[in-house]
Amino acid sequence: MVLPVAYHLARRGVRATVLEKGDMASGSSGACDGLVLLQSKRPGIHLRLAMESRKLFNRLSEELPVSIEYRCSGGMVVIETAEEFRAMERYAEEQKETGLEVALLDIAGARRMEPELSESLAGAAYSPPGRAGESHCPDPWFGSGRQGPGGRAYGPTPK
Numbered sequence: 101m102v103l104p105v106a107y108h109l110a111r112r113g114v115r116a117t118v119l120e121k122g123d124m125a126s127g128s129s130g131a132c133d134g135l136v137l138l139q140s141k142r143p144g145i146h147l148r149l150a151m152e153s154r155k156l157f158n159r160l161s162e163e164l165p166v167s168i169e170y171r172c173s174g175g176m177v178v179i180e181t182a183e184e185f186r187a188m189e190r191y192a193e194e195q196k197e198t199g200l201e202v203a204l205l206d207i208a209g210a211r212r213m214e215p216e217l218s219e220s221l222a223g224a225a226y227s228p229p230g231r232a233g234e235s236h237c238p239d240p241w242f243g244s245g246r247q248g249p250g251g252r253a254y255g256p257t258p259k
Contacts, residue, residue, distance in 0.1 A: 137175050139202050139227050143194035151199065174229040176214060178221055179204075185222040192225055202227050 106116035136154050141147040154172075161170045179185045185204070192202045203226050210224035211217050217224070 135175075137177075138200050139175055139177050139192075139195060139225050141195075143191075143198045147195060147198050147200060172229045175227050176210065177225045178210075178217065179223045179225065180221055182222050188225055200227065 102118055102120075106118050109116045136150060136157060138147065138150050138154065141150045157168070157170045158172075160168055177188075179188050189204060192204055195202050204223060205213070205226055206223045207217070207219060207221050210221070210226070211219070213226065214224075
């Protein structure tokens with residue numbers, strides 16, 4: 101997570117230098133699955149933070165001079181059993197109270213959106229595009245030896 105910290109420090113006028121032992125963004129940033137999947141978060145602080153992350157990625161997509169490969173693709177969480185569906189009804193209502201747009205779909209509705217889902221599933225929780233997002237590694241604003249916005253980033257030196 102050092103690259104985003106360095107970026108925001110640079111935006112505030114602090115010169116930042118990032119020294120990376122491995123390839124750029126190969127630590128926690130590179131290990132992330134690259135998703136901002138909102139409906140997997142419990143209502144409360146985790147969901148609010150994820151919603152703020154989505155807003156941040158939207159802003160970064162607009163303000164950075166290179167693509168961060170962010171796209172709002174929506175998201176679907178598969179529900180396997182009737183018991184899980186009932187639990188997800190309560191969970192989704194709590195998420196809506198936090199401000200997340202989420203809909204519960206029976207298996208017929210889920211299969212209309214994702215035809216390869218098994219008919220044996222109970223359904224899915226779905227957030228439409230613009231409500232969930234996917235982003236890849238945030239390396240574009242800092243690369244090994246490249247000048248970033250207000251700083252430099254260095255990866256491993258050749259052996």
